[in-house]
Each structure stands twice: as structure tokens, then as C-alpha cells.
Amino acid sequence: MSVVSLVPYEDALASYDPVMGLEVHVELGTKTKMFCGCSTELGAEPNTQTCPTCLGLPGSLPVVNAIGVESAIKIGLALNCEIAEWCRFARKNYFYPDMPKNFQTSQYDEPIAFNGYLDVQLEDGETFRVEIERAHMEEDTGKSSHVGGATGRIHGATHSLLDYNRAGIPLIEIVTKPIEGAGARAPEVAKAYVAELRELIKALGVSEARMDKGQMRCDVNLSLRPNGTEKFGTRSETKNVNSLRSVERAARFEIQRHAAVLSDGGSIVQETRHFHEDNGTTTSGRIKDNAEDYRYFPEPDLVPIAPSREWVEELRAALPELPRVRRARLQAEWGLSDKDMQSVLNAGAVEPIQETIAAGAPADQARKWWMGELARRANETGTDLAEQPITPAQVARVCALVAEGKLNDKLARQVIEAVLAGEGEPDAVVEQRGLAVVSDDSALGAAVDQAIAENEAVAAKIRDGKVAAVGALVGAVMKATRGQADAARVKDLILEKLGVQA
Amino acid sequence: MTDLIRYTAAETASAIAAGEVSAAEVAQAHLDRIDAVDKKVNAFLHVDTEGALKAARAVDEKRAKGEKLGPLAGVPLALKDVFTTEGVPTTCGSKILEGWIPPYDATLTSRLKDAGVVILGKTNMDEFAMGSSTENSAYGPTGNPWDLTRIPGGSGGGSAAALAAFEAPLAIGTDTGGSIRQPGAVTGTVGVKPTYGTVSRYGLVAFSSSLDQGGPCARTVLDAALLHEAIAGYDPLDSTSIDAPVPAVVEAAKLRDVRGMRIGVVKEFAGEGYQAGVMQRFNESVELLRELGAEVVEVSCPSFTLALPAYYLIAPSEASSNLARFDAMRYGLRVGDDGTRSAEEVTALTREAGFGDEVKRRIILGTYALSSGYYDAYYGSAQKVRTLISRDFDAAFAGVDVLISPTTPTTAFPIGERADDPMAMYLADLCTIPSNLAGNAAMSLPCGLAPEDDLPVGLQIIAPAMADDRLYRVGGAVEAALNDKWGHTLLEEAPAL
Numbered sequence: 001m002s003v004v005s006l007v008p009y010e011d012a013l014a015s016y017d018p019v020m021g022l023e024v025h026v027e028l029g030t031k032t033k034m035f036c037g038c039s040t041e042l043g044a045e046p047n048t049q050t051c052p053t054c055l056g057l058p059g060s061l062p063v064v065n066a067i068g069v070e071s072a073i074k075i076g077l078a079l080n081c082e083i084a085e086w087c088r089f090a091r092k093n094y095f096y097p098d099m100p101k102n103f104q105t106s107q108y109d110e111p112i113a114f115n116g117y118l119d120v121q122l123e124d125g126e127t128f129r130v131e132i133e134r135a136h137m138e139e140d141t142g143k144s145s146h147v148g149g150a151t152g153r154i155h156g157a158t159h160s161l162l163d164y165n166r167a168g169i170p171l172i173e174i175v176t177k178p179i180e181g182a183g184a185r186a187p188e189v190a191k192a193y194v195a196e197l198r199e200l201i202k203a204l205g206v207s208e209a210r211m212d213k214g215q216m217r218c219d220v221n222l223s224l225r226p227n228g229t230e231k232f233g234t235r236s237e238t239k240n241v242n243s244l245r246s247v248e249r250a251a252r253f254e255i256q257r258h259a260a261v262l263s264d265g266g267s268i269v270q271e272t273r274h275f276h277e278d279n280g281t282t283t284s285g286r287i288k289d290n291a292e293d294y295r296y297f298p299e300p301d302l303v304p305i306a307p308s309r310e311w312v313e314e315l316r317a318a319l320p321e322l323p324r325v326r327r328a329r330l331q332a333e334w335g336l337s338d339k340d341m342q343s344v345l346n347a348g349a350v351e352p353i354q355e356t357i358a359a360g361a362p363a364d365q366a367r368k369w370w371m372g373e374l375a376r377r378a379n380e381t382g383t384d385l386a387e388q389p390i391t392p393a394q395v396a397r398v399c400a401l402v403a404e405g406k407l408n409d410k411l412a413r414q415v416i417e418a419v420l421a422g423e424g425e426p427d428a429v430v431e432q433r434g435l436a437v438v439s440d441d442s443a444l445g446a447a448v449d450q451a452i453a454e455n456e457a458v459a460a461k462i463r464d465g466k467v468a469a470v471g472a473l474v475g476a477v478m479k480a481t482r483g484q485a486d487a488a489r490v491k492d493l494i495l496e497k498l499g500v501q502a
Numbered sequence: 503m504t505d506l507i508r509y510t511a512a513e514t515a516s517a518i519a520a521g522e523v524s525a526a527e528v529a530q531a532h533l534d535r536i537d538a539v540d541k542k543v544n545a546f547l548h549v550d551t552e553g554a555l556k557a558a559r560a561v562d563e564k565r566a567k568g569e570k571l572g573p574l575a576g577v578p579l580a581l582k583d584v585f586t587t588e589g590v591p592t593t594c595g596s597k598i599l600e601g602w603i604p605p606y607d608a609t610l611t612s613r614l615k616d617a618g619v620v621i622l623g624k625t626n627m628d629e630f631a632m633g634s635s636t637e638n639s640a641y642g643p644t645g646n647p648w649d650l651t652r653i654p655g656g657s658g659g660g661s662a663a664a665l666a667a668f669e670a671p672l673a674i675g676t677d678t679g680g681s682i683r684q685p686g687a688v689t690g691t692v693g694v695k696p697t698y699g700t701v702s703r704y705g706l707v708a709f710s711s712s713l714d715q716g717g718p719c720a721r722t723v724l725d726a727a728l729l730h731e732a733i734a735g736y737d738p739l740d741s742t743s744i745d746a747p748v749p750a751v752v753e754a755a756k757l758r759d760v761r762g763m764r765i766g767v768v769k770e771f772a773g774e775g776y777q778a779g780v781m782q783r784f785n786e787s788v789e790l791l792r793e794l795g796a797e798v799v800e801v802s803c804p805s806f807t808l809a810l811p812a813y814y815l816i817a818p819s820e821a822s823s824n825l826a827r828f829d830a831m832r833y834g835l836r837v838g839d840d841g842t843r844s845a846e847e848v849t850a851l852t853r854e855a856g857f858g859d860e861v862k863r864r865i866i867l868g869t870y871a872l873s874s875g876y877y878d879a880y881y882g883s884a885q886k887v888r889t890l891i892s893r894d895f896d897a898a899f900a901g902v903d904v905l906i907s908p909t910t911p912t913t914a915f916p917i918g919e920r921a922d923d924p925m926a927m928y929l930a931d932l933c934t935i936p937s938n939l940a941g942n943a944a945m946s947l948p949c950g951l952a953p954e955d956d957l958p959v960g961l962q963i964i965a966p967a968m969a970d971d972r973l974y975r976v977g978g979a980v981e982a983a984l985n986d987k988w989g990h991t992l993l994e995e996a997p998a999l
């Protein structure tokens with residue numbers, strides 16, 4: 001395997017201008033599949049959620065899932081698209097063992113939604129408009145797993161297993177127009193676009209859009225052209241990039257790789273590429289010369305879809321608050337500066353914070369945890385904040401324990417760590433680790449007496465009115481109780497014993 | 503009781519309902535007949551003796567309990583092997599589906615079962631319904647009961663032959679370009695292609711989705727109407743199904759009155775290539791309709807001459823995609839899976855071994871017609887022709903109630919005669935294809951024997967979409983007048999097997 005040479009990122013951008021196209025597949029959260037009544041629930045035993053239609057058995061026919069169409073229209077409207085007055089499904093013909101009919105029921109030149117845009121916010125708060133080419137409906141394929149070879153790849157495998165539970169799950173494919181003018185910020189734009197799209201899909205309630213579960217997958221098409229020129233270069237298509245961070249890294253890597261090839265006088269091969277999460281590189285997949293011909297034609301088993309204008313307007317009127325509007329509202333509600341709100345956005349913390357508040361925590365507390373401890377951890381592990389193994393409800397519970405005086409800050413941090421380590425719910429952690437704050441006077445009394453006895457000089461100052469010196473005695477008590485004492489109560493007790501008014 | 507096999511479906515049902523005979527006896531009589539003659543005819547690919555007797559006994563039990571029986575309860579039927587039948591093999595006449603036992607019933611199959619119809623078995627057909635002679639079956643040709651050395655038409659030759667050989671009083675066919683009507687014509691039986699979208703295609707293994715339509719085959723117009731009524735109607739499992747009431751075909755079949763109807767003779771369906779005896783019987787039918795009080799006029803449909811080439815682009819295009827699923831992965835034949843070959847290689851070997859020449863020819867034709875760069879010139883142009891043909895029909899039906907023509911240009915030709923000449927074979931469907939492209943309704947019924955070869959000639963009647971009742975009104979009147987004239991039905995002239 002030849003070593004891929006890379007040009008430093010800044011050097012690449014000094015000579016070349018990146019043009020991107022992003023194709024995002026979203027699995028809809030409909031209860032049933034796109035063309036049959038089978039369940040879309042994830043995680044079932046292989047091939048238990050199938051029927052003649054999604055297995056492509058001879059004689060079976062598709063029936064369009066109305067909720068699927070409605071979801072597609074909602075997405076189109078939220079992306080400021082025009083909604084087709086009349087459109088059809090089309091067959092995309094190609095052979096693959098996990099595709100039951102050996103054609104995918106999709107849409108070709110008549111997508112349900114087209115010509116829109118999505119404004120995305122970059123890390124410095126600047127807005128970038130990404131133009132949307134189309135959003136169309138299609139069905140997912142089955143899943144192959146290859147047995148006997150290394151790393152589950154087909155190469156070297158002795159046989160393959162096919163699971164058709166996923167076959168026929170509704171997908172919406174959202175395709176951008178070529179994204180030009182992003183320059184060095186192209187990878188950042190790609191990430192911000194996918195992040196904004198994910199927020200939007202979730203806000204619409206049409207999918208959970210979990211990238212880690214494959215409910216949302218992104219193909220990053222990228223080409224370079226010499227600065228100052230118009231004509232697009234040859235593109236590579238990096239397939240199925242499965243996290244926000246990877247989208248950014250894949251774009252960045254491809255810019256560096258393309259630049260290396262081009263500045264060496266070479267030319268880019270039009271091909272698909274695989275992104276590797278472990279080292280952030282891409283490797284060559286399938287060559288895509290122009291021989292690929294899907295022989296699209298209108299699906300004769302389905303009738304055209306003609307959404308009435310009244311219905312479309314009804315759906316438009318019923319759209320929920322979209323993420324941008326919502327963010328502005330939350331910023332006001334949480335009382336954040338533009339800069340603080342931007343850090344919350346950049347950390348991907350809006351949802352977690354909002355959900356934590358919804359679970360009963362005060363806004364400042366919720367933000368403190370997600371932007372502090374948890375953001376740091378996400379950063380260290382290179383994972384998305386929302387995917388940390390702790391729920392907003394659990395964070396809210398920790399906040400409640402603090403508010404009730406059962407935990408102090410230090411103990412709360414230990415509880416969070418324990419939850420992240422999989423030790424269970426906050427209350428269980430407190431119980432098992434015996435982390436509760438000691439505020440029982442009789443238990444504290446001895447420690448207070450001992451601290452006074454051992455620090456007679458400090459005690460004398462306090463008696464003389466230097467109340468501020470009480471901190472040193474509190475510190476001694478905390479140390480003696482290994483941090484589990486209720487500091488406020490300790491302070492009161494000391495002052496009481498020394499006969500001083502607080 | 504050998505007479506039982508000569509009863510019409512209507513007579514059989516009323517005899518069973520009246521308790522004159524049991525459904526089990528009727529089923530057994532037909533199973534015996536199949537046993538006796540089908541080695542010669544080869545109409546059946548699979549006889550479901552047990553299933554048939556069980557269904558018949560269920561009808562008898564229902565009657566014994568005093569429950570009301572439907573108009574076809576206990577009547578035996580031969581089902582074209584292109585409809586899925588739960589637990590009963592379905593091959594579509596192809597090696598590639600050998601051994602496949604469908605896990606589900608087609609909607610049409612369920613409707614037949616619900617109506618108490620007794621399914622005797624599955625009938626022979628051109629592989630995946632591609633052909634006009636049943637010679638393309640992977641399981642050997644079917645003989646025409648009028649002359650076993652001749653073709654029974656196709657693709658539904660098995661169903662038509664089963665009727666003409668008195669192996670079943672009713673049969674089901676599918677008509678993509680004439681596969682119900684042309685076999686009906688050459689075997690002296692009645693076949694109807696209902697309006698597209700009125701008989702569910704759910705469970706009909708697709709050849710060409712936008713053209714395929716299941717329909718009734720029978721020995722009389724009334725029997726066809728009874729079967730039509732049993733199988734037609736909206737089905738939510740078929741998106742192209744029409745959600746509207748089925749036209750009153752049984753009532754129309756009983757009317758026997760064409761006075762005041764306007765009937766158009768399609769000018770383009772005559773001339774070179776049309777057998778003299780076929781035209782003679784057709785012209786006599788035109789005269790007969792005049793005598794019966796209809797007004798007959800000549801109508802021109804100029805784009806019909808383009809129907810055949812358009813059909814041979816659209817049907818293979820859809821077929822190339824519909825037949826892609828036969829890849830050895832999930833069901834049917836699997837060739838070369840010896841642990842050393844890739845899935846792609848096994849798929850290729852299986853399709854090579856499993857499909858016959860005509861199927862391969864059409865897959866290649868369709869793949870080519872849909873290819874980028876050729877799509878507009880072939881598939882696109884064919885769709886435009888389709889629109890022109892519909893317009894010709896619309897214009898014609900603005901002036902007449904139905905159109906008539908010969909069903910086929912010739913009578914049954916000898917087995918093997920056109921086997922190596924696809925173009926000559928394709929001409930057999932010249933008159934039937936326009937109705938598939940337009941999606942309207944059409945019937946073929948016997949109108950005599952061609953004097954030169956004493957073989958049956960079919961009269962085709964075409965009605966606008968959703969006016970299927972007109973077929974039965976005209977067909978019923980012609981049938982009654984001809985039977986009166988002959989003193990018997992045409993099939994009584996068929997030689998004994």
C-alpha cells in the first residue's frame with residue numbers, strides 16, 4: 001500500500017480553492033418501512049422485520065408510507081425548498097446482494113423538494129449560506145456482514161450473512177449545490193452544515209438523527225481548483241462519514257491529499273473513498289468512471305405523488321420552531337452573551353443543556369456541567385458531547401442533590417465521574433460510595449472541637465471579631481472529614497461554638 | 503358422471519348449491535380428467551390434488567351447515583403459474599424459480615379461495631409470460647386441444663388449453679400484450695383483459711408492471727363475467743389499483759341485446775398478414791352485429807401501427823428491472839455455490855442457467871433501451887407512442903361504444919414453426935397490444951372455425967377503461983346468436999382427446 005503524501009493545510013489553501021458537495025442520508029423515524037408495514041425498530045434479531053415486499057419476493061408490490069412523504073415535505077420546507085406539485089419514484093438499477101430487488105426505489109429527476117438553502121453558523125458567529133439542490137425519498141438496503149476475513153471486510157471472507165431488517169427503511173437524501181467560497185473554512189462549513197441539519201431534523205421530529213447509530217450518514221464530495229479559476233476539479237466521494245468531527249476531518253484530509261497529488265502534477269481519480277476514524281485518513285474505494293449507469297426509469301408500481309398546495313401550506317404552518325430561532329430564544333432565556341452562546345454552540349451543548357434544564361436544573365448549573373467537566377471529557381476522547389454516557393436527566397439529578405445540600409461541588413464531580421464510568425444512577429452512586437455530605441451536628445461536632453483545639457490561635461482571632469479567619473478552621477474540618485462535610489453547616493457550628501455572630 | 507367436466511361454471515355452481523352434486527365429486531371428476539389427458543396436453547405444471555379436494559370439501563361442509571354459497575363456490579379453476587400460492591409451487595414457467603414455495607397468497611389467489619373456488623393447480627406458460635405460444639416454458643410446450651401439434655397461444659397457453667381440454671371450467675390468465683386473449687382466440691375459448699388497475703397485481707410475478715393485468719378465462723361469456731366479478735376490485739396492497747366499483751359485468755353478460763350500440767371496426771387491423779379464413783369469420787361477425795341491431799362503422803387508429811415496436815421497448819425495459827431480483831440470494835435456483843465463488847459469480851451463473859433464451863433476449867433489449875444515452879430515443883419515444891395510442895382510442899370512443907377486430911391475424915400455428923423467428927412470433931399480438939398500452943378493457947371470444955384449417959378464430963372487442971361491462975354485453979349477444987346458429991357451442995366441435 002502506497003503511503004499517501006499530504007501537503008500542509010495552509011500550503012494547500014495557498015494554491016487551491018476547495019469546492020464541496022455534501023450528501024446526507026437521514027433514516028426517518030417512521031414506525032413502519034417506506035413501502036411495507038414492517039417495523040423499523042433497531043436491534044431486532046436479523047430478518048425478523050421482513051415481509052414479501054421488503055424481501056423483494058416475486059409478486060410483491062410497494063405501497064408508499066404517507067408519513068414518509070409528510071416527513072420529506074417537512075424537511076423540504078424547513079430547508080426553504082420548493083415542494084414538487086407532482087413527482088414520481090424511480091428505479092435505480094444495480095446489483096448488490098443486500099438489495100432485495102436489485103433496484104433501489106428512489107427518486108431521480110423529479111425530487112419531492114428542490115432549490116432551497118440552509119444558513120449555518122460558523123464558530124466565530126459568522127453565517128454561511130449552503131444552497132440545497134434537492135431532497136428526495138428512497139429506501140435503505142439490507143446489511144451484509146462478512147465472516148471469516150479480517151476486520152469484517154469482504155476481502156478474504158469465507159461467506160457473508162445478510163440481514164434485511166434495514167431493507168426498506170425510509171431515507172431522505174439531502175444534496176447540496178456545490179459549496180463554493182468557503183476557502184480555508186470548507187471543513188468547518190461542512191461540519192457546521194451537518195450539525196445544523198441534524199438539529200433541524202431533530203427539531204422537526206422526523207428522526208433522532210443519531211450519527212453513531214447510522215441514522216444520519218454523510219458523503220463528502222470534494223474537489224480542488226487552482227485559486228482564481230472557475231472550472232471544478234475532479235472530485236473524490238468520501239462515503240458514510242459518521243460523526244460531525246469526522247466530517248470536518250475528512251474534508252480537511254481530502255484537501256491536503258488532493259493538493260499533494262495536484263501539486264505533484266498528478267490528477268485526481270474520480271472514486272469513492274473510505275474514511276478511517278482511527279487515524280483520520282481516507283483510502284481508495286471504488287473507481288467511478290462514467291461507466292456507472294443506473295438506468296433510472298419511473299417506478300411503474302407506484303402512482304405519482306401530487307401533494308396538494310393546501311396540505312403543503314398546512315405543514316408549513318405547523319413547522320416547529322427551527323433551531324436558529326430557538327437558539328436566539330434560549331440565549332435570551334439563559335442570559336448568555338453572544339460569545340458564551342457561541343461557545344455553547346461550538347461545544348454542541350445546546351441540546352444537553354436545554355434537556356437538563358427541562359429535567360429541573362437551573363440554567364447556570366446545567367451550563368456549568370456541560371461546558372465544564374463534560375465538554376472537557378468529550379474533547380479529550382474526541383467524541384461528541386451529546387454522546388457522552390450520561391443523560392441530561394442524570395446531570396439534573398446531580399444538580400438537585402447539590403441544591404438539596406446532599407452534595408457539595410467536589411462530591412458532585414465524583415458522582416458525575418462515577419455515572420460516566422457506568423456505576424449507575426446518581427442516587428445509587430451516592431449510596432454505594434457513601435458520598436453524601438455530612439451535615440449531622442453530632443457527627444461534625446467532634447471534628448469542629450478538634451479543629452478549634454488544634455488551631456487555638458485562629459480561634460482566638462475569630463473570638464476577637466476577625467470572622468473572615470473562619471475559613472481556615474472550615475478547611476481543617478473539611479480535610480478531617482475528607483471533603484464530605486457540609487461546609488456551610490461547619491462554618492455555622494464553629495461560629496456558634498466560639499460564641500460569635502455571623 | 504363424465505358430464506360434470508362439460509358443465510359451465512354457472513351450471514356447476516348451481517348444481518352444487520342445489521345439492522345435485524357435491525363439490526368434492528366435481529373436483530374429483532376434473533382431477534380424473536387431468537389424469538387422463540394432461541400427459542398429452544401438458545396444461546398443468548403442478549396439480550394440487552390434496553388442496554383441491556380440501557377446498558371442495560370445505561364448500562360441501564359449508565353447504566351442509568346451511569351457509570350461503572357464493573356464485574362460484576365449488577367450481578374448479580386452473581391458475582396460471584404466475585400468481586403466488588402459499589405453500590404451492592410457483593415457477594412462472596422458469597427454471598430459475600424451480601422449487602420455490604411462496605410464503606404468501608396473491609390477492610387474486612385469496613379472493614378465489616374466499617369465493618370457494620377450487621384451485622386444481624398451476625398452469626403452463628411462456629417463461630415469465632414472455633411469448634405467444636407457451637413454447638418458451640422451461641417445462642415443455644403445451645398442446646392445443648384442437649390439434650396437439652399446434653400451439654395453444656401464449657403466454658397463458660396452459661390456462662386456455664385446460665379449458666378447451668375440459669380439465670377445468672374456469673382459468674386465470676395474465677395479459678401483458680395479449681396473453682389472455684390470443685390463447686383464448688386460438689383455443690376457441692373466452693378470455694378477458696380487464697381495465698388496468700381493476701384486478702390486483704399483488705402476488706402476480708411481474709413481467710411488465712405497467713402492462714400486466716390478470717383476468718378471467720372461461721368457456722362462456724357468462725362464466726368469464728362471474729369470474730371477473732370474483733377477482734376484480736380495489737386492493738390497498740397494489741398502488742395502481744383503482745378505487746372504484748367494478749362495472750356490472752354479470753348483468754351485462756345476461757343482457758344479450760346490442761340494439762342501438764355503436765361499434766367501430768378498426769381499419770388498421772386487416773390486410774397483409776391476416777389469414778383469409780380469419781377475416782372471413784371476422785366479417786361475418788360484423789354482419790351478425792348489424793343483424794342484431796348494432797350500428798357498425800369503420801374507425802381509423804393510425805398510431806396502432808406503432809404499438810408493436812413501442813411494446814417491445816416498454817415491456818422488456820420494465821422486465822429487465824423486474825427480473826433483476828432473481829439473483830440466487832433468497833429463493834429459487836442457485837448454481838455454482840461451491841464455496842470458492844463470489845456472490846456476483848453465483849448470480850451470473852444462476853441467471854445464465856436459470857433463464858431461457860427469450861427471457862435473456864428481452865432482458866438484454868430492455869437493459870439497452872434504458873441505458874444512458876439511449877433512454878430518450880427508445881424508452882422515452884415508446885412512452886410518447888403510448889400517449890398517441892391512448893389519444894387514438896379516446897378519439898375512437900368519442901364516436902363508438904366498443905371497437906372490434908380479429909383477436910389474432912392467424913389461427914394456431916404448428917409448434918416449432920416460429921420458434922426461431924422472434925419477429926414472426928411477435929406479430930401474433932399485433933391486434934391485442936394497443937389495449938395494454940392504453941390500459942383499457944378487451945375480450946376475445948370464439949366466432950367460428952377458419953374454413954381452410956378448421957381451427958378457432960377469435961373476435962376481439964375493446965371497450966374504454968372502466969367500461970368492461972360493454973365487452974360482456976356485446977360478447978354475450980354474439981355468443982348467444984352464434985350458438986343459436988350452430989345449434990351448439992364451438993368447443994363441441996373440438997376433437998376428442
Ligand SMILES: [Zn+2]
Nearest residue numbers: 036038051054
Ligand atoms: Zn416489509
